[in-house]
Amino acid sequence: QDAEKGVTFLSFPPVLQLQLKRFEYDFQRDVMIKINDRYEFSETLDLDPYLAVKADRSVRNHYLLHAVLVHSGGVNGGHYYAFVRPDKKRWLRFDDERVTLETQERAMNDQYGGDEESTTTGFNGSNGPAMRFPKNSNAYMLVYIRESDYEQVMCKVVAEDIELPLRMRLQSELSDKERRQREKKEAHLYVTVKVAQDADIKQQIDGGQRTFELVDHNLLEPNMGSFRVPKRMSFADFKQQMAVACNLPPEKQRYWVWMRRANGTFRPGRVLTTEQEQLTVLELTSGKDVTQKQSKNALGELHLYLETPLATANKTGAAALAERLSVGPNKWSNIMLFFKYYDAVKGELKFLGRKHLPVHMTISHVCKVWHKFLGLPEGERLEAWEEVKQDPALRMDKLDKKKQLDEMGGQDGDIIILQRE
Numbered sequence: 001q002d003a004e005k006g007v008t009f010l011s012f013p014p015v016l017q018l019q020l021k022r023f024e025y026d027f028q029r030d031v032m033i034k035i036n037d038r039y040e041f042s043e044t045l046d047l048d049p050y051l052a053v054k055a056d057r058s059v060r061n062h063y064l065l066h067a068v069l070v071h072s073g074g075v076n077g078g079h080y081y082a083f084v085r086p087d088k089k090r091w092l093r094f095d096d097e098r099v100t101l102e103t104q105e106r107a108m109n110d111q112y113g114g115d116e117e118s119t120t121t122g123f124n125g126s127n128g129p130a131m132r133f134p135k136n137s138n139a140y141m142l143v144y145i146r147e148s149d150y151e152q153v154m155c156k157v158v159a160e161d162i163e164l165p166l167r168m169r170l171q172s173e174l175s176d177k178e179r180r181q182r183e184k185k186e187a188h189l190y191v192t193v194k195v196a197q198d199a200d201i202k203q204q205i206d207g208g209q210r211t212f213e214l215v216d217h218n219l220l221e222p223n224m225g226s227f228r229v230p231k232r233m234s235f236a237d238f239k240q241q242m243a244v245a246c247n248l249p250p251e252k253q254r255y256w257v258w259m260r261r262a263n264g265t266f267r268p269g270r271v272l273t274t275e276q277e278q279l280t281v282l283e284l285t286s287g288k289d290v291t292q293k294q295s296k297n298a299l300g301e302l303h304l305y306l307e308t309p310l311a312t313a314n315k316t317g318a319a320a321l322a323e324r325l326s327v328g329p330n331k332w333s334n335i336m337l338f339f340k341y342y343d344a345v346k347g348e349l350k351f352l353g354r355k356h357l358p359v360h361m362t363i364s365h366v367c368k369v370w371h372k373f374l375g376l377p378e379g380e381r382l383e384a385w386e387e388v389k390q391d392p393a394l395r396m397d398k399l400d401k402k403k404q405l406d407e408m409g410g411q412d413g414d415i416i417i418l419q420r421e
Contacts, residue, residue, distance in 0.1 A: 008052035012061045014149035016045075022113075022140040023075060034075045036134040038114025041065070043104075045144055063144035064088065068111055072137035083107035086154070113138030183228070191285050192301045193227045193238065194220050195255075197246075197308065198353060205340065205351040212390045213266060214338060214415065217258075217303055231282035235272070238281060248308060256336075256412070257284075258303040263389040267413030268305035268336070307336075307354070333358055335405060336412045339370065342419040352418070357405060364401035370418055380420055387415040 026033045045063040068083040081095040083102060091107040093100045115132040145153050159167060183190075194217040204210040204219060220226045223245065229238055239250040246253075255277075259269035276284065285302045339352040352373075357366065367382040376382070386408070388395040396417070399408055 007050075008055075009047070009050055010052050010055045012047055012146070014146050014153055015066075016047075016063055016144040016146070018142040018144070020140050020142065022071065022138065032075045034071075034136075036113050036136060036138060038112050039139070040112050041108070041139070041142055043108065059146075060148060062147045064147050064150065065108070065142065066145045067143035068107055068139050069141040069143070070111055070137060071140045074136060078136070083111070088150075111137070111139040189230060190228050191231050191281050193229055193281060193304065194301060195225055195227070195242065195304045195306050196220060196258075197225070197306045198351075200225055201338075202351040205349060208349075211349060212387060212394070214268075217301075229281055231280065231285075233281050235277045235279055235281060235284060239277070242306070246306070246308075252309050254307040256305040256307060258305060259413075264391050265387075265389055266303075267415070269411070269413045271307075271412075272304075333360075335359055335410050335414070337405075337410065338413070338415045340415065340417045341370075341374065342417055344419055349417075359406035359410065360404050362402065362404050363399045363408070366405075366416070367401065367418065376420070382418045383421045385417045385419070387417060 020039060022035050023032060024035065025031075043065045045065070047061040047063065048057070051057060051061070066085055070081055070083070072079045072081070081093060083091050083093050083106075085091050085107070091102045091104055093102045093107070113135055116135045117132055162170070196215045196217065200220060201210075201214045204215055209219060210216055217226075227238075227241070227245075229241070236250075239253055242248070242253060243250050255272045256268035257270050257272065258266055260266055261269070272284075281302060285300060334356045336354055336356050338354045341350045341352050342348070343350070352370065363384050367384055371380075371382050374382075384399040384401070385396045386399055388397050399416070
């Protein structure tokens with residue numbers, strides 16, 4: 001006796017999503033493949049003939065095509081976009097951030113798949129025979145809406161219909177988008193000032209984010225180390241703003257401009273004078289002050305190092321000795337140096353701090369000061385290395401302990417690494 005095999009349905013959903021299964025596994029070749037064969041689909045769909053005998057037929061299952069989801073490319077990569085008809089009339093193409101009006105032929109017929117004809121060109125420029133190639137852009141999913149449920153499915157959405165967490169996220173994204181657009185529109189009125197302090201340097205070096213140099217300005221926190229300020233703001237007013245952000249009076253703030261050296265390193269190299277602090281932020285950034293030309297940044301940013309007073313109260317012994325060496329900068333007798341300590345046993349690099357040291361001080365004396373500050377045993381000694389450059393190859397020079405800082409060519413912003421011999 002012949003048997004009949006088939007599938008019938010008890011019901012259909014208001015929104016019907018059909019997966020055309022363009023991707024499948026090829027067992028013979030042991031690879032995934034994309035099927036670009038032609039598959040035609042209609043604008044309307046009547047599914048009543050596929051209902052089971054016992055199914056509820058009070059609802060007519062007539063569907064209208066609402067969206068065509070397209071994949072362009074092959075099995076290993078491609079691009080996704082969609083054609084959507086939100087009002088039963090116009091087809092819109094949603095392609096990333098772009099939304100364009102399209103014809104029905106483009107939204108439907110061009111997405112059937114199959115082959116497309118391409119004319120070849122001969123050596124003499126004449127048209128050769130037509131060639132047929134598989135279209136790699138075709139529909140892979142269809143969305144239909146039951147006509148009797150269309151008004152309910154496509155009803156106007158109010159804010160209360162969206163779950164609160166999602167609504168808050170959407171609002172946050174819209175606010176961020178508006179802020180970015182506003183900042184882009186007003187970018188010509190502002191400049192970014194990035195201010196690094198000892199705490200930022202220590203956090204990045206001790207945390208392993210920075211090994212060579214001192215700090216990555218791109219990692220500074222907004223409104224803590226990175227500020228967007230009006231170009232016409234005077235630097236004196238900016239110091240008032242920093243007083244609030246850092247809880248530090250303006251008279252206790254001293255700023256150094258980060259400068260690009262000839263060897264490619266980026267160091268705090270020049271302290272801002274009282275006269276220069278009367279200039280606007282724009283004048284400092286653009287290099288109107290000729291002494292600041294080396295600090296000019298291609299992105300229109302001003303990079304600064306904020307030097308704050310070192311506390312000396314309630315300190316004795318080695319700590320007090322180290323602090324007493326931190327006398328104010330004097331271009332004739334002192335230079336500002338930054339110190340790191342490398343523990344070869346633990347494989348750790350730590351930031352020790354910065355010091356203003358007399359140029360006639362020997363490297364040996366510097367090592368003795370930090371030896372006491374670190375609390376190392378009497379029998380152990382420190383050796384000093386200078387960070388010279390990183391590109392094209394890392395260069396670290398071992399310093400002769402007998403030489404003075406000025407003899408080794410020391411200058412403001414130099415970095416010295418100490419480690420046990």
